[in-house]
Amino acid sequence: MPTFRPTLTRRLFVASAAAITPLVPLSSALADAKRQALVNDALDAAKRVIESRDFPEAANQLKRARGVLILPAYAQAAFLIGGAGGRGVLLGRNGPGDWSYPAFYNMGSGSIGLQVGGRVQEIVLIILTEKGLNALLDSKFKFGAEMGVTVVSAGGGLAGATTANVGADIVAYSKADGLFVGGALEGSLLEPDNDWNALYYGQGARGRAIVMERRYSNPGANELRQYLARY
Numbered sequence: 001m002p003t004f005r006p007t008l009t010r011r012l013f014v015a016s017a018a019a020i021t022p023l024v025p026l027s028s029a030l031a032d033a034k035r036q037a038l039v040n041d042a043l044d045a046a047k048r049v050i051e052s053r054d055f056p057e058a059a060n061q062l063k064r065a066r067g068v069l070i071l072p073a074y075a076q077a078a079f080l081i082g083g084a085g086g087r088g089v090l091l092g093r094n095g096p097g098d099w100s101y102p103a104f105y106n107m108g109s110g111s112i113g114l115q116v117g118g119r120v121q122e123i124v125l126i127i128l129t130e131k132g133l134n135a136l137l138d139s140k141f142k143f144g145a146e147m148g149v150t151v152v153s154a155g156g157g158l159a160g161a162t163t164a165n166v167g168a169d170i171v172a173y174s175k176a177d178g179l180f181v182g183g184a185l186e187g188s189l190l191e192p193d194n195d196w197n198a199l200y201y202g203q204g205a206r207g208r209a210i211v212m213e214r215r216y217s218n219p220g221a222n223e224l225r226q227y228l229a230r231y
Helices: 004-020 023-050 058-063 130-137 194-201 207-211 219-228
Strands: 067-095 103-127 151-154 170-181 189-192
Touching: 023 058, 023 067, 023 103, 023 170, 023 194, 023 219, 058 103, 058 170, 067 130, 067 207, 067 219, 103 130, 103 194, 103 207, 130 207, 194 207
Parallel strands: 151 170
Antiparallel strands: 067 103, 103 170, 103 189
């Protein structure tokens, strides 16, 4: 009897461990699928925005772009006090057809004022200058607060829509579903998601190392890069 209980306990522990162990790689696989889904969604969003008849300038700007930030689903919701957030990917361009692999980024904001409703936007930021790309890569970037970096909105869906983008460092395009009165990119904070970067590429992967130094790659992003290389 004294030897039975420890033996039984050990058997139960081993059986429990065996039952739990398969869940670990399954959970990791689901997380990997989530990151890959964002890259795939970024491709779909890029196609819808860049090929849209609403944004005739977008394709030409992409041909001379230094980089592009794609947010497939930037959600806004509010009743007087608002909030917005979403994940996206940032890619850099060295020359014709030469796009980097995407680095993951988070963007979010909170605001108080006249705003009612909710919507989900697909946002594509076409980065036209080296200064604009470096500003996004350097830690946290706050739209409307960064001195020396000009961001303009083009087309419907973003407040202050204009095509007067001469001299702009970044041009923002958006397609939106839903009604939202007030609020846009102003005050939004963009920062790298280095947890996702490391999980998608490997330890040490950071925005600049992926986008500028080209030290990391993942074949899951090749279709997105190939699409952008058409411009």
